[in-house]
Amino acid sequence: MGCFQSTLGPSKQPLNHANGGNGGSAAVGDGVSPGFSEFSLAELKTATDNFSSKSIVSEGGEKAPNVVYRGRLQNRRLIAVKKFSKLAWPDPKQFAEEAKGVGRLRHKKVANLIGYCCDGDERLLVAEFMPNDTLAKHLFHWENQTPEWAMRLRVALYIAEALEYCSIEGRPLYHDLNAYRVLFDENGDPRLSCFGLMKNSRDGKSYSTNLAYTPPEYLRNGRVTPESVIFSFGTVLLDLLSGKHIPPSHALDMIRGKNILVLMDSHLEGNFSGEEATAVFNLASQCLQYEPRERPSVKDLVTTLALLQNKADVPSYLMLGIPKPEDVPPTPPQPLSPMGDACSRLDLTAIHQILVSTHYKDDEGTNELSFQEWTQQMRDILEARKRGDLAFRDKDFKTAIDCYSQFIDVGTMVSPTVYARRSLCYLFSDQPDAALRDAMQAQCVYPDWSTAFYMQSVALSKLDMHKDAADMLNDAAQLEEKRQRSMKGS
Missing domain, CATH: 1.25.40.10 (Tetratricopeptide repeat domain)
Structure with a gap:
């Protein structure tokens, strides 16, 4: 039995879900969350100007294995559309079920999945659009200012909390977690991209980054585990600390040599707490342990990072150095009853x-x-x-x-x-x-x-x-x- 009407454009038939979810903040037993819909290919073509190269927003560009486009629906809502290669998911039913599983999730620290499309050979995911770029852009390619230390701590906590939520809701596997998967919404708050909750293909690789950043157990058996996600989270912590994309092996050498200050981002100009930095270094070191069983749990990540937070009352957009968002809710189509x-x-x-x-x-x-x-x-x-x-x-x-x-x-x-x-x-x-x-x-x-x-x-x-x-x-x-x-x- 379908449980919702689409909020994302032309009316759809309610979706049918045979497999129950795990409950949680926005799911019912046999449905997905509000605002999830199956889109037609025509709708998404219109939204993305026929998948124009000008609409591509993923850093990999047109050569990336799965390109992401910026789009706008007829109701003016901005969306991100991930386009898979034609052979990635040959069975449309498998793709749809996987998308519906991710679609059950709703959390304010996740860039949520709001729909999908299976049309002929096309396989597409549709998510909330995050207008303020990726963590990679802010750390590695910044133009105005680098994120301050308190903002980096906030990013680490929010992404850990998003991973914990996904794990509790029965989606503990996150594929290829890296600084490009961390997005910033209109308020400058960090969000975890929902796209990483799905594999790149039915039987394909779960990692597309350089092998130097890949969990060692994945290199051995080609499987992603919850512990693999913790390893990848450790690489994101390194990015936040250093402002660079440093291979874990090199960073661990610096940590073992107690060269913490050498690893710290020089653009912070010393404006950070040495005690807090040491705590994050130690956490990163634990996440990057060779043996998966020696890594902390996602709950441990949240507990540790929550204790390090400061400037809790300062809005993210101020710390990120972006304009204050205009918080104007949509106008109802007619006077309300x-x-x-x-x-x-x-x-x-x-x-x-x-x-x-x-x-x-x-x-x-x-x-x-x-x-x-x-x-x-x-x-x-x-x-x-x-x-x-x-x-x-x-x-x-x-x-x-x-x-x-x-x-x-x-x-x-x-x-x-x-x-x-x-x-x-x-x-x-x-x-x-x-x-x-x-x-x-x-x-x-x-x-x-x-x-x-x-x-x-x-x-x-x-x-x-x-x-x-x-x-x-x-x-x-x-x-x-x-x-x-x-x-x-x-």
């Missing part, structure tokens, strides 16, 4: 009043029960729903969650309204992850229900995913207007 207005203001009390007043009028047609199903069990779960409704009305949200969960877990009946109500209960209980899952499940039951989209927009806002929230709010408003027009015409 009371529900839309309440969601845009994150007014949970107003949303509660609306859901109470509308009761279950939108559930009509979502269940067809035979006479045989009206058993004692059915009467019990309806009684559980009734108790949940009373608790919901009285703002006893913990009891409402318990009662609605009894109704949902039996599974005999499905109710989008119950999911929406429990979603709001979770929001009142400061559990936006659970709220988002319920709102998405409501959409599974009722794919064109504006309330499901509205609730997703609020949960996404609470998760600080403001662009996705704004897109979802616009989609909800459009669906609500479409339904009102159809009711007037009928």
